[in-house]
Amino acid sequence: RKEVEQDPGPFNVPEGATVAFNCTYSNSASQSFFWYRQDCRKEPKLLMSVYSSGNEDGRFTAQLNRASQYISLLIRDSKLSDSATYLCVVYSGGYQKVTFGTGTKLQVIP
């Protein structure tokens, strides 16, 4: 089983729709969780951190479910500019324990 797994998509959704991605992780000792956004041919950039209590930033909501070992990202009222690949990142402590998911591709359609 991969350490961090994401559905690669693509998720094709109309503008204004709500879309959610999940990311599962295998290491129960994982400590920190993040969502990154990567545009085509660009580097990944931090979108938001994921806290146990949940984290909301405008149209974006991130949740952590430690019992089931997954994190989620919810995007409400999708915009064309949200089209990108969303990477989940799991940090398990130590310098080499940053693990990236392979990403979920989102395409928002007019």
Add this chain to the structure above:
Amino acid sequence: DVKVTQSSRYLVKRTGEKVFLECVQDMDHENMFWYRQDPGLGLRLIYFSYDVKMKEKGDIPEGYSVSREKKERFSLILESASTNQTSMYLCEQGYNEQFFGPGTRLTVL
């Protein structure tokens, strides 16, 4: 703003050539990383360094080496480039939050 810069955005090299990829960060941070990113495989860690002159192998170090002579500079070296090293190479610095350079798209012919 954190700045991580990489020496080239696009690079084309021939099989057998020695290739240097340079990365410079301005955060005075100890931790620096080199990844390659390939479709369907995601980001894979090649090497990392948590101090000057220190280096540690990541998940896929074969065919690569690194150099960290100064804190702000972390170089990735392909001793003898091969076609399977054609990829996007991303330098990163950070501990919890990660900051990436813009990437170098290397093509080995």
